[in-house]
Each structure stands twice: as structure tokens, then as C-alpha cells.
Amino acid sequence: MRRADRLFQIIQVLRRTRKPLTADAIAAELETSKRTIYRDIATLMGQRVPIRGEAGMGYILEKGFDLPPLMLTPDEIEAAVLGAQWVAGHADSTLARAAEDLMAKIADTVPERLRPFVLEPASRARPSWNREPDRLDMARTRSQIHEGKKIMLRYRDEQGRPSERMIWPISVGYLEAVRLLAAWCELRSDFRSFRTDRVVDATYLDDKYPERRDVLRARWRQSLVWGPPKDT
Structure with missing residues (x-):
């Protein structure tokens, strides 16, 4: 994993929980060493990411911190595209159109190296289904x-x-x-x-x-x- 991706993943891990996480727990999830996590957290703190805590006690990300929009990992892109494919084939016309627009926006916004995860995903949902027509708006x-x-x-x-x-x-x-x-x-x-x-x-x-x-x-x-x- 590239260091930039790992720094992003550390923020993601911390924002998922309200309780302090130890460097051991973060290292286990990201499959790296505790020493690497200590070094990466020090880097994030130096970049003014509001992480509180210390070695041995655990770390927590303060509320109100926002990442730049669409800072997505490859797996997150695959998940979003798979979900949008399913909605496009199963939901009503308004949501189906919104799902198609979402995939187009992701493709236009993510870095070039990640665009194949949108345009040529490894997973695919069935494009349509045989459903009874709705009688509701x-x-x-x-x-x-x-x-x-x-x-x-x-x-x-x-x-x-x-x-x-x-x-x-x-x-x-x-x-x-x-x-x-x-x-x-x-x-x-x-x-x-x-x-x-x-x-x-x-x-x-x-x-x-x-x-x-x-x-x-x-x-x-x-x-x-x-x-x-x-x-x-």
C-alpha cells in the first residue's frame, strides 16, 4: 500500500469509531507494523489532522474533520459502482437516472489511475429485472x-x-x-x-x-x- 493511501486509510479507520484505537489495532487492520502507524500518525498530526491520543493509550479523530470530496479507495469505488448498477436496474426511473449520473460523476472526478475501477469494474449487478409496474409515484x-x-x-x-x-x-x-x-x-x-x-x-x-x-x-x-x- 502506498504511503498516501495508508494515511488516508488511518483517517478512515479512526472516523469509524468513537473510542480510542491503539496503534496495534490500526496496524492489524492495515496489515503493517506498529512503528509505521506511529510514524504515520505523527505525520498526520503534523499536517494538522485533529487526532488526539498517545502511544499506549490509543488515538481518536476529533469531530468536524472533513476529507476532500471523493477521496475514494479502489474498493470504495467498486462498492459504489456495484450499488449504483443495482439501483439502475431495480429502482424507479428517478433513482435509476440518479444512479447513472452518480457513476458518471465518480468517473469524472477520481484520478485517472482509478478510472478503470468505474468504467471496467470487476463486479457487476444484473442490469434489469422482471418486475411488476408500480402504481405509486x-x-x-x-x-x-x-x-x-x-x-x-x-x-x-x-x-x-x-x-x-x-x-x-x-x-x-x-x-x-x-x-x-x-x-x-x-x-x-x-x-x-x-x-x-x-x-x-x-x-x-x-x-x-x-x-x-x-x-x-x-x-x-x-x-x-x-x-x-x-x-x-
């Missing part, structure tokens, strides 16, 4: 999730039975051939997941639901994991 649905606002769904279940549901949308999940909208359902007073291709119509309301988004999401995570749609 997915961009608007994501906006309602971020803003904590309600949606009125007109919905048909697996047996074709119609219902109206006032929901508090939480998250959109992806299964092999369908998307699921996880939500709190006022009708059932419980969490439910709705297949987006079974939605007949949706009204996006300005009413915010009464519970804080983070609290609702935490309760949802405790209650279930993604699985078959529970829309009854």
Missing part, C-alpha cells in the same frame, strides 16, 4: 417518507379485495420481482407492508403523522424484518 412516496407525512392508499389485496388505508410510510423494500412499502396502518393499528403493484391509487397528504420518524422506524425494526407482504 415512487419519488413522491420517498418524499413523504422523509417528511413524515401520511398517504391514503386505495389498495387491492392478493384476493382482489379493495380497501382504503391511511398509512404512515416508513421505507421501501425490494424483493425479487416486487417492491414493498412498509408503513403503520391506521386501519389495523399495526405495521403492514403493501405491494406497490397492488396499489390502485394514492393521495399524498400534507398531514404529518403524530409520532417522530426515528421512533416509528425503531419500533418497526423491532417488530419485523422484510418478508412476504402483510397487507390484510
Whole structure:
């Protein structure tokens, strides 16, 4: 590993944790010697990177330190490109276009030596899937999730039975051939997941639901994991 890359990786290791890390722990992760880590941390401190600590006690990166944009390692580029490929083939048109734009921006911004990791990646996601069409405006649905606002769904279940549901949308999940909208359902007073291709119509309301988004999401995570749609 080049020294410049190792210095960058030391910062990355430190920013992942809130607890002091010893030189031994950092050296083990980066597969180098403790002496090298001591020397590299001294260099970073000399460059005014806000690292606190000392030998034997551990080191910590103070809050508020920002790296220059897109200082990415080859593995991080591969991960970003693989994720963007998957989104381009699985998400709605707005996110798919954003994923393609993201890959183009990464390719234009990274150094020339790293560009092959974007243009000729070693990993590749399936470019498309056979999915049922959405009956929801997915961009608007994501906006309602971020803003904590309600949606009125007109919905048909697996047996074709119609219902109206006032929901508090939480998250959109992806299964092999369908998307699921996880939500709190006022009708059932419980969490439910709705297949987006079974939605007949949706009204996006300005009413915010009464519970804080983070609290609702935490309760949802405790209650279930993604699985078959529970829309009854």
C-alpha cells in the first residue's frame, strides 16, 4: 500500500469509531507494523489532522474533520459502482437516472489511475429485472417518507379485495420481482407492508403523522424484518 493511501486509510479507520484505537489495532487492520502507524500518525498530526491520543493509550479523530470530496479507495469505488448498477436496474426511473449520473460523476472526478475501477469494474449487478409496474409515484412516496407525512392508499389485496388505508410510510423494500412499502396502518393499528403493484391509487397528504420518524422506524425494526407482504 502506498504511503498516501495508508494515511488516508488511518483517517478512515479512526472516523469509524468513537473510542480510542491503539496503534496495534490500526496496524492489524492495515496489515503493517506498529512503528509505521506511529510514524504515520505523527505525520498526520503534523499536517494538522485533529487526532488526539498517545502511544499506549490509543488515538481518536476529533469531530468536524472533513476529507476532500471523493477521496475514494479502489474498493470504495467498486462498492459504489456495484450499488449504483443495482439501483439502475431495480429502482424507479428517478433513482435509476440518479444512479447513472452518480457513476458518471465518480468517473469524472477520481484520478485517472482509478478510472478503470468505474468504467471496467470487476463486479457487476444484473442490469434489469422482471418486475411488476408500480402504481405509486415512487419519488413522491420517498418524499413523504422523509417528511413524515401520511398517504391514503386505495389498495387491492392478493384476493382482489379493495380497501382504503391511511398509512404512515416508513421505507421501501425490494424483493425479487416486487417492491414493498412498509408503513403503520391506521386501519389495523399495526405495521403492514403493501405491494406497490397492488396499489390502485394514492393521495399524498400534507398531514404529518403524530409520532417522530426515528421512533416509528425503531419500533418497526423491532417488530419485523422484510418478508412476504402483510397487507390484510
